[in-house]
Amino acid sequence: MSLASPDTATTTTPTTTTEQHGIKAHSNGAGRVAPVQTRSARFKSTHPEDFEAVNGRELDWKHSPVAKLTAFTGGDLDGSRFPYSATESAGVSFSWIPVTDPRVGSVGIPEDRASANAWSAATEVLLVSIGAEDVSEVTITRDALGSAPRAAHIIIEAAPFSKSTVIIRNTGAAQLVENVEILAGESANLSVISVQQWNADAVHLGSHFARIGRDANLKHALVSLGGDVIRINPSAHLAEAGGSVELLGLYFADAGQHIEQQVYVFHDAPQTKSRVTYKGALQGKGARTVWIGDVLIGSKGIGTDSYEQNRNLVLSEGTRADSIPNLEIETGDIAGAGHASATGRFDDEQLFYLQARGINEEEARKLVVRGFLNEIVQQLHVPALEADIHAALDSELENVHIASLR
Amino acid sequence: MSTLKITDLHVSVETEQGTTQILRGVDLIINSGETHAIMGPNGSGKSTLAYTIAGHPKYKVESGSITLDGADVLAMTVDERARAGLFLAMQYPVEIPGVTVTNFLRTAKTAIDGEAPAIRNWIKDVRVAMESLRMDKTFAERNVNEGFSGGEKKRHEILQLELLKPRFAVLDETDSGLDVDALKIVSEGVNRAKESTGLGVLLITHYTRILRYIQPDFVHVFVNGRIAEEGGPELADRLENEGYDRFLELAV
Ligand SMILES: Nc1ncnc2c1ncn2[C@@H]1O[C@H](COP(=O)(O)OP(=O)(O)OP(=O)(O)O)[C@@H](O)[C@H]1O
Ligand SMILES: [Mg+2]
Numbered sequence: 001m002s003l004a005s006p007d008t009a010t011t012t013t014p015t016t017t018t019e020q021h022g023i024k025a026h027s028n029g030a031g032r033v034a035p036v037q038t039r040s041a042r043f044k045s046t047h048p049e050d051f052e053a054v055n056g057r058e059l060d061w062k063h064s065p066v067a068k069l070t071a072f073t074g075g076d077l078d079g080s081r082f083p084y085s086a087t088e089s090a091g092v093s094f095s096w097i098p099v100t101d102p103r104v105g106s107v108g109i110p111e112d113r114a115s116a117n118a119w120s121a122a123t124e125v126l127l128v129s130i131g132a133e134d135v136s137e138v139t140i141t142r143d144a145l146g147s148a149p150r151a152a153h154i155i156i157e158a159a160p161f162s163k164s165t166v167i168i169r170n171t172g173a174a175q176l177v178e179n180v181e182i183l184a185g186e187s188a189n190l191s192v193i194s195v196q197q198w199n200a201d202a203v204h205l206g207s208h209f210a211r212i213g214r215d216a217n218l219k220h221a222l223v224s225l226g227g228d229v230i231r232i233n234p235s236a237h238l239a240e241a242g243g244s245v246e247l248l249g250l251y252f253a254d255a256g257q258h259i260e261q262q263v264y265v266f267h268d269a270p271q272t273k274s275r276v277t278y279k280g281a282l283q284g285k286g287a288r289t290v291w292i293g294d295v296l297i298g299s300k301g302i303g304t305d306s307y308e309q310n311r312n313l314v315l316s317e318g319t320r321a322d323s324i325p326n327l328e329i330e331t332g333d334i335a336g337a338g339h340a341s342a343t344g345r346f347d348d349e350q351l352f353y354l355q356a357r358g359i360n361e362e363e364a365r366k367l368v369v370r371g372f373l374n375e376i377v378q379q380l381h382v383p384a385l386e387a388d389i390h391a392a393l394d395s396e397l398e399n400v401h402i403a404s405l406r
Numbered sequence: 407m408s409t410l411k412i413t414d415l416h417v418s419v420e421t422e423q424g425t426t427q428i429l430r431g432v433d434l435i436i437n438s439g440e441t442h443a444i445m446g447p448n449g450s451g452k453s454t455l456a457y458t459i460a461g462h463p464k465y466k467v468e469s470g471s472i473t474l475d476g477a478d479v480l481a482m483t484v485d486e487r488a489r490a491g492l493f494l495a496m497q498y499p500v501e502i503p504g505v506t507v508t509n510f511l512r513t514a515k516t517a518i519d520g521e522a523p524a525i526r527n528w529i530k531d532v533r534v535a536m537e538s539l540r541m542d543k544t545f546a547e548r549n550v551n552e553g554f555s556g557g558e559k560k561r562h563e564i565l566q567l568e569l570l571k572p573r574f575a576v577l578d579e580t581d582s583g584l585d586v587d588a589l590k591i592v593s594e595g596v597n598r599a600k601e602s603t604g605l606g607v608l609l610i611t612h613y614t615r616i617l618r619y620i621q622p623d624f625v626h627v628f629v630n631g632r633i634a635e636e637g638g639p640e641l642a643d644r645l646e647n648e649g650y651d652r653f654l655e656l657a658v
Contacts, residue, residue: 352500356461359514373504
């Protein structure tokens, strides 16, 4: 059985692949360019000059509009403190720490040139520190990043046994490349939700690195709606026994928009669990989404329970959704590992059913799309955010071209 | 008093093999308060008739007409037909992930009435209707038809019938897959709708057992895309005893 999934799932041929993996070692089937390589062995460096100049043929750049990204993959970046505001919550403190702080780089090291460029440009790191045994929720708002290329670095550190939700809300103009390190201490229960509702011409490149401690649980969500290019790559390192991670994603790409996420989960300790669920909708000419889901079950990942899925709903012609799951298994003793990937058109029978109950076509279409994406929204468990996301989705859906489907 | 009138209806469907003729001249008149049973062998075109009345885009009307109190139903979109008072309880109701029954019902009711229902009465109406169909209240928060058993899907169709209060309902094999209790509960729902709103019913079925609970005024035998014979309730008993052989021979 080959694991390499089709590189592309375009709108003209809706595809479904579902595989359930048994106990067998697999190789990464991601590409022709690089030799087959275990995902954890990918090159890492904090120095941009250690990476070749990006030409768009690289494994991790070949789906991205690299011509639009030269300012980030090569250029000079403003690495000074970035403006933000945050709600107050007991037990959560914010501070700027020097890049020499030992926590910086303790979770992850850049795997691509833009990430390394941001790393070396940032002069200080915003530390969001969540105290022990507090239940807290904070919202960090970034709405004034401006339109000059900028680098940012954030560390979110959740103390052992803490329970908290950190929401990052991004609006306005941005030309941003950033690194976010997330540390979930022992038995911590942490949610990190990043919401992208940037201006239509914004570019946001990001690398999120998470380390999940013993028996800790991280829920990580990317909600990407507004922006010209959004490419955020979350990785989760299940480094200690009993850790679990839920990686959620919701995206809506309309005409000309590029939304990409390269997800990576590393099961590197016994009895860890991961669930990756990304759902997206595409509408309008040139709407493009990319989802790559790499899961590596390392030799220490005994008893791993892993499942990843990506589903795309295509609402009009001229869109393209790439959906590429990759699974590598280095131990025979796992509880389960599977993946599913599907890119499908709107289901006309659903539409007929709703219309047969008097609901007009446009309203019916909204209901179905909202329903499709709702699975993710509901799992965020932040009521205020749910309402906002629904409103944002509705306004995206106002633009649905009914005729384009017929 | 309303009338749904089907005249010389010819319908085809596009298949990989080309255009297939399915309905070959159907004539039928249903008035408010009347119940017409349609019985016929598999593949004779019963569901096609039901879908064509509702306006499913797969079915192409070659000729003939459908009118509701003189208004041209065939010129209406699917949702316009529903708002005009036509309802189809489907043989295979569709699942709609992420859309709760509560949300779906409220949206449909608002669409049919042209305004949102008064919230307190509506909640009560939904609760009462669900109780009388013995639907657990947890169904309200479940996604439409998702994971419903066959019988639960059919109850959910009749729940909509009771709440949306159409003028005419086509019930496409609402009885199949129901056990005796469920059949009774669902039939009572249909009868309540008949009593309270003077609903006209086109009841498609293979079995006479539902006709013990929902009394038909007329029985039509559907064979090879048209009505081969019509009669009163006694015709149903004859069909049960004799089967369709007689009609199948006639049809050739
Ligand atoms: N969408 C379709 N595509 C192709 N063929 C179809 C389609 N719908 C119906 N048909 C064909 O038309 C004929 C009539 O089908 P229909 O579903 O109307 O029969 P029915 O009387 O409802 O049967 P049953 O008792 O099995 O429900 C059948 O031969 C069927 O295969
Ligand atoms: Mg049928």
